[in-house]
Amino acid sequence: MKAVGARVPRYDGVAHVTGHTQFVDDIRIPGTLWVKAFRSPVHNAGMSNLDTSRAEAMKGVHVITWEDVPLLEYGHLSALGIPADEPLLAKDEVRYLGQPIAIVAAPTEEAAMAAVDVITADFEELPALFDVRKAFDADAPQIHAEGNWYRHFENEMDRRQIRKGNVEEAFDQADLIVQGVYRPAAIEHAPIETQVCQVVPEANGRLTIYSCTQALYFSMGVVAAHLQLPLNKLKVVGGTVGGGFGGKVDTATETMCALLAQKSGKPVRWRWTREEEFLCSSTRAPWHMEIADAVTKDGWILGRKMLTLHDSGAYSRFSPYGLTKHSFHHTGAYSIPNLEFDGYVVYTNRTPTTAMRGFGVTSVSFATETHMSRIALELGIDPYELRLKNANRIGDTSPNQIVYTDPSTVPTILAIADAVGHELTPEYRAMTPGQRTGDLLPEHLVGQLADPEAH
Amino acid sequence: MAVKTGRGFAAIEYPTGMNQNGDPSQAWIKVKPDGRIDVFAGTSDIGNGSKTIQSQIVAETIGVPYEWITYDNSNTDSSPVCTGTFASRATFVAGKAAEKAAENVRQKILEIAGKELEIDPADLEIIDGEVIAKGAPQKKISVPDVAAAATWTYGELITGTGAQLKPYATIVEPETGKVDLPPHSAISYASCAAEVTVDDETGVVTVTRLWQCYDVGKSINPTLVEGQIEGGAVQGLGLGVLENCYPYYPSVEHRGSRFGTYLAPGMEDLPQIDTIIIENPSTDGPYGAKGIGEMANNAQPPAIASAVYDAVGVWVTELPITPERVLRALQAKAEPTRDGKTIVFDAELSVNAVGSGISFGTAA
Numbered sequence: 152m153k154a155v156g157a158r159v160p161r162y163d164g165v166a167h168v169t170g171h172t173q174f175v176d177d178i179r180i181p182g183t184l185w186v187k188a189f190r191s192p193v194h195n196a197g198m199s200n201l202d203t204s205r206a207e208a209m210k211g212v213h214v215i216t217w218e219d220v221p222l223l224e225y226g227h228l229s230a231l232g233i234p235a236d237e238p239l240l241a242k243d244e245v246r247y248l249g250q251p252i253a254i255v256a257a258p259t260e261e262a263a264m265a266a267v268d269v270i271t272a273d274f275e276e277l278p279a280l281f282d283v284r285k286a287f288d289a290d291a292p293q294i295h296a297e298g299n300w301y302r303h304f305e306n307e308m309d310r311r312q313i314r315k316g317n318v319e320e321a322f323d324q325a326d327l328i329v330q331g332v333y334r335p336a337a338i339e340h341a342p343i344e345t346q347v348c349q350v351v352p353e354a355n356g357r358l359t360i361y362s363c364t365q366a367l368y369f370s371m372g373v374v375a376a377h378l379q380l381p382l383n384k385l386k387v388v389g390g391t392v393g394g395g396f397g398g399k400v401d402t403a404t405e406t407m408c409a410l411l412a413q414k415s416g417k418p419v420r421w422r423w424t425r426e427e428e429f430l431c432s433s434t435r436a437p438w439h440m441e442i443a444d445a446v447t448k449d450g451w452i453l454g455r456k457m458l459t460l461h462d463s464g465a466y467s468r469f470s471p472y473g474l475t476k477h478s479f480h481h482t483g484a485y486s487i488p489n490l491e492f493d494g495y496v497v498y499t500n501r502t503p504t505t506a507m508r509g510f511g512v513t514s515v516s517f518a519t520e521t522h523m524s525r526i527a528l529e530l531g532i533d534p535y536e537l538r539l540k541n542a543n544r545i546g547d548t549s550p551n552q553i554v555y556t557d558p559s560t561v562p563t564i565l566a567i568a569d570a571v572g573h574e575l576t577p578e579y580r581a582m583t584p585g586q587r588t589g590d591l592l593p594e595h596l597v598g599q600l601a602d603p604e605a606h
Numbered sequence: 607m608a609v610k611t612g613r614g615f616a617a618i619e620y621p622t623g624m625n626q627n628g629d630p631s632q633a634w635i636k637v638k639p640d641g642r643i644d645v646f647a648g649t650s651d652i653g654n655g656s657k658t659i660q661s662q663i664v665a666e667t668i669g670v671p672y673e674w675i676t677y678d679n680s681n682t683d684s685s686p687v688c689t690g691t692f693a694s695r696a697t698f699v700a701g702k703a704a705e706k707a708a709e710n711v712r713q714k715i716l717e718i719a720g721k722e723l724e725i726d727p728a729d730l731e732i733i734d735g736e737v738i739a740k741g742a743p744q745k746k747i748s749v750p751d752v753a754a755a756a757t758w759t760y761g762e763l764i765t766g767t768g769a770q771l772k773p774y775a776t777i778v779e780p781e782t783g784k785v786d787l788p789p790h791s792a793i794s795y796a797s798c799a800a801e802v803t804v805d806d807e808t809g810v811v812t813v814t815r816l817w818q819c820y821d822v823g824k825s826i827n828p829t830l831v832e833g834q835i836e837g838g839a840v841q842g843l844g845l846g847v848l849e850n851c852y853p854y855y856p857s858v859e860h861r862g863s864r865f866g867t868y869l870a871p872g873m874e875d876l877p878q879i880d881t882i883i884i885e886n887p888s889t890d891g892p893y894g895a896k897g898i899g900e901m902a903n904n905a906q907p908p909a910i911a912s913a914v915y916d917a918v919g920v921w922v923t924e925l926p927i928t929p930e931r932v933l934r935a936l937q938a939k940a941e942p943t944r945d946g947k948t949i950v951f952d953a954e955l956s957v958n959a960v961g962s963g964i965s966f967g968t969a970a
Contacts, residue, residue: 154665154672155893158829162657162677194858231628248858282856284956287963305780313783325947330967332952335907335925337851338844339862341870365650366690367682382682390679392691395652396841400692429863434851441956443967458957458966475777476625479789484619492783501858506692508841509900512620513907517845520616520908521923524915529949534912538617551783559795559821559886564617566819566882567797571613 163391174393175347175361176422183349184213184256186408186421187263189270190431191245191252194279194500195292198245198272203253206266211258213415214266217242220410221379227401227468230372234303236295237466237503239377239406245274246294246465247502249431256411256419279500283439283460286497294465294498301467301496304475309495311471311478313550316489316599318445321454324595325445329526333442333518337462338435340507344393345428348404349420350412358412359386362405365395373402374409385409397506401433401468436470436504437462438477438514442522445489450532452541453595454489457481459515463496464503469510470496476511479551483519484560485538486547488599535568536579546586546600558584607807611814614912617797620901621790622698622891624689628774631700632686633707635664637715637764639757641735641750643670645677645707648688649700654899655830656696660704662826663892667708668715669732670749686767694897697826698791699770701892706768714764719752721760792888794896796820798839798905801877804917806936809929811847811914813875816906819882823896828883831898835881838902844871845903846910847926855924923952 166172191198203214217223217240226235241252253270257263278292285291286299293299302309322328349361364370364387371387374380392399404421411419423432439460445453459477463470474494481492509516527534542560549555561584568575587596623629633647645664651657661675679685688700712732719737720727729740737752739745756762775789801815816839825831848869853860862868887894907925915921920935942951950967957964 154662155824155826157662157672157827159658159662159672159827161655161830162661163651281858282960284961285963286961287957288961289963291963305777308780311783312781314781315783328948330948330950331921331923332955333923334855334955335845336849336855338849339851339868339870341865341868364690365652365692366688367648367650367679367685368687369690371682386681386683388681390648390650390681390685392650392652395650395691397692399652400690425865426863429851429868430861437852437855439957441966456967458964460957472625476621478783479625480619480621484617484795499856501852508838508902509620509904510693511625512618512901513845513904516616516618516901516904517907517911517925520618520905521911521921523616524614524908524912525921525951528915534615538615542617543619551777551785551789553785553788555793557886557889558619558793559884560617560619560797562884562886563795563797563819563821566884567615567799567817570817570819570880570882571799573615573799 172391174344174391175349175363178349178361180351180418183418183420184258184415185260185263186254186256186411186419187267188251189253189267191248191250193274193276194248195277196245196274198241198243198274201272203270205269206255209266212266213256213411214253215410215414216240216253220377222377225373225376228472233471247500249502254407254411256415281499281501283462283497283499299498301471311474311494313478313490313492315550318454318456318489318491321489322445325453326448327446328443329446329529330443331522331525333440333521335438335514335517337437338507339429340396340398342394345423345425346403346432347422348408350408351418352412352416357384357386358409359388360405360409362387362389363392363399364389365392365399370402370405374406377406378409396508397510398432400506433503433505435507440518442518444526446526450530450537450540451593451595452487455487457492459494460497462499462504464499464501466503467496468503469506473511477515480512481515482550484543485541486543488596490550535564535573535575539564539579539582544584544587609803609805610917611803612913612917613799613801614909614916615799616905616908618901618905619793619795621793622897623695623791624693626775626789627772629689629695630769630771631688631703632769633704634686634767635707635711637711637753639753641753642674645675646685647679647700647704648685649679649696650691652691654691654696656691658830659697659826660701663701663705664708667705668712670735694900697895698891698897702770703768705892707766710766711764714766715749715752718756718760719747722747722755792823792891792896794821794898794901796901796905798909800906800909800913802910802913802917804914804932806918809932811927811932813843813877813910815878817880820898821884821886822898823888823891824885824894825883826895832881834899835902836879839879839906840871840876842903842906843875845925846907850926
């Protein structure tokens, strides 16, 4: 029997649907302490006089603050050389509602909540920024000391840039310039399993971390960095996740629980409530995108200018990665020879945004494809044919000048045209992903395509 | 006042593996004395089916029944590195590591079978759990017997490791974005047509049909890949017409705090979905597979936005396309501004209108 290509049932499907799969929340360790968080009650503020003494005086209660973290700032992308900008626990300022400040462990859930209730701090509230379009204004609230947008792309550039061809010439030559704005929303990952973690301090000095992470080794690396421990001191147990969609690439609970397990010497468990999951966990980013395309009457896209403001929320997390991926794909499934893309990771006082299914590209697919439909309507060209004409082909190059070796844009468009009964002219029906020749090599693409001999 | 029908279309692409690469996955495999196979990998299964997919790849590569495979991704002590389950990489990158480990195990089984059968391992193949001489199928030994011989006769452990890592692609020209290597593994492609109804009195958009075509490279498990595509379609429908953390973005007011106040799609929102899978194999994925897990929710929102325009003649380019937004657009009937050859849509949403520190494009 062939295993590859077979419709074998999901490996753990029956156990999932009969309730037998053991997820993190099903782990039962005697003597486990419950964990709760003292979180920022405001969007943006200076913080002082953090006082956890009354909580710590309660029976069986343990508390950690920023002072307990060996390495307070470790970025999600530190391993790639991208500087950290987020403390594990807030130190002297808070930048979003719900930001964790102090974490408590107590013998019961009620005791943990009671301990959180007696923690106090003074907050000197500051104006908050929520609109990425206003982040650049002279009078905008200042969120980060270094400014309202991320400034650490290569060569310390403050934006992600793509430049290809001669975009001004393309706009001069264009018969039509079509400009539009696209704004997809922030989205919750909304997994059935909220963020949850159990940490057990073992007799041999190791910490066993039961985690719902989407990335066992990545999360282990994050915990090891904050705690300044070698990897042999940690064992991450997991691999079976009750829904992630990108939100469980963030290491949301593991590090704090590991610190509390170390401090208390007891097993600890933190299961976020549904409210915490919705209000404090990271979201898919809202994006602001503006596109101007230079097009000819017969439907060739000569050039594109694009501005993207990626709403990172209060800290950068994976956003620089997401924006870079976005920029690499901002022409969608088409070949556009002249490009000018500028993208910014913009800080706001919003819950930090993070990876979610389609990270960086879901947004640009919405923008570019809606824009393509608008161009087709403006030109009076069939929307399938406009796309088939400009579809990337073997030998064309991507925004960052990589040769497309085997694109399937044309076959997938034709398949849907057939499925919905959308009639195409014979000329378009006969199109293939093959190298452009004849009418498919219009003047504007001459010299813009890869030299097949060079590869 | 009427319920109007419209159709829209979108074509998309999506890369496989982490952008700019540099994301390793590893696997190791050992064979029990009765020939059953233990696979250890660090790939979290978030519902994407990677336990199943990697088990299928290992069974196929070694040549044993799928049921012989035990897959263990339970902890970092026994499982090697996997960068993680994201970036549509679990089948493509981690699956490739599993394939390489299985190929090494296959070679080891053939070596020991060669000793037992006194045949050059190059002249042997493994089919359905039996090592068979090519061209002389009566000369054979079962994989369980090979594993027993390895354990009890030769004192050997049949094991194999595999790792997959595409080198990091550096941006060599930050000003242009030029990279020194392809910053992706395979690129996958998809198209989607959406049919919607729009009630121009209530503003309600209902997605009634989705036609979708995905180039998956190779469908390792058709049921699971169809599940990804259909599940992704529903998530894309949520992006298109329902979901929003901040209903009045950029305002943070009115944020939903529970499922009752956050509109994720439910079964009643499910449209008819027609899925077409095409297989244009990748050059370096396992068995030609690509990764389509994430892109499965990317094509619907633009197809839906175009379908709404087709139905009622207004563009809603802020997602989701809620009844309120539809009604406001119908009321405004905004026309783009036209100046010479320049047509500007959505001027009121632009940084040019809202901000003062950054501008874009050509003012019409």
